[in-house]
Amino acid sequence: MNIEVKTSQETELIDITQRVKEIVRDAGAKDGLCVIYTPHTTTGIIVNENEARLREDILSALDKAVPKGAGYQHDQIDHNAHSHLRAILLGPSVTIPIENGNLALGTWQSIFLVELDGPRKRSVHVSVHALQRI
């Protein structure tokens, strides 16, 4: 299943937890794995707390760790080297166990698509695999 997201900012955290939970619930898997995978090269998938000020801190930390336009070679072709580099820092996927029909998300964990070169239309793959957990 794909989750379609329309981002509205240059950098932005999109909470997709509820949509992932619905896909897992509809799949009806009791035990298994859920892989959330982004096919884009200027987005990332992260899991952390959805708190408004922390969301700002995350975007600021990325700005500071990999500043925009800091003399990158790739910017001569496309002005988004910083977006690619931030995506590499975050990674394109997260794998979460499914236990008794539910994602093993902790109390404070939410799943985010991180837009790093928006606004754009994005599509996130969510694949649910029913497995015998031992």
Place this chain on the structure above:
Amino acid sequence: MNIEVKTSQETELIDITQRVKEIVRDAGAKDGLCVIYTPHTTTGIIVNENEARLREDILSALDKAVPKGAGYQHDQIDHNAHSHLRAILLGPSVTIPIENGNLALGTWQSIFLVELDGPRKRSVHVSVHALQRI
């Protein structure tokens, strides 16, 4: 299966390799996947060498990359924005293939829970999935 860990420091590397190996061995899976997943928002899971000085370097590098109390917005609510940001850098899970009954860990690889806001009680999910590897 869950691995319960009681951390004793504010930041700390806990080697959980042996406990993960025992879970994989007890599961009896010949081929499959092992997912190590932390449900906390201020811890990470990493795989690297367990060498005392390198462990110190890892914690120092995290301190330097994301300093504590560096004007984060979230610190107005809870003084641990740095812990969340470091957790996002490391990620909440690692997926390791199981081949012939053993984790495909390299000679120098150990699995660590990284405590980033301790001391606390932590619980790490280890799920073993027996699969037909092709």
Place this chain on the structure above:
Amino acid sequence: MNIEVKTSQETELIDITQRVKEIVRDAGAKDGLCVIYTPHTTTGIIVNENEARLREDILSALDKAVPKGAGYQHDQIDHNAHSHLRAILLGPSVTIPIENGNLALGTWQSIFLVELDGPRKRSVHVSVHALQRI
């Protein structure tokens, strides 16, 4: 299956996309998961665009984020603390869904082994798991 790689530089991006695709194709899995896992402690696996200038930017960003020889404790034993620290930033594995017999890689995504302490012989595990996707 293992992909054997002989790196020729101290730090280097090796595009292994084609070889991973061949393993997935030969496995014949319609739906499933592909785990690309490096058993080394001074390499990483990343997914991003294979563009020559961006490849340089990635290596430069790693040099800058974790400089070589910056007073690390582990360097007293082995002069490669920076290689380990960079490997931890990138992570040892990526999990990619297989859909209709193909990796769910996006148009611009390539899979790279990142050499961080070469030149060396490296071996990357690629495990394909045929699963019923729901």
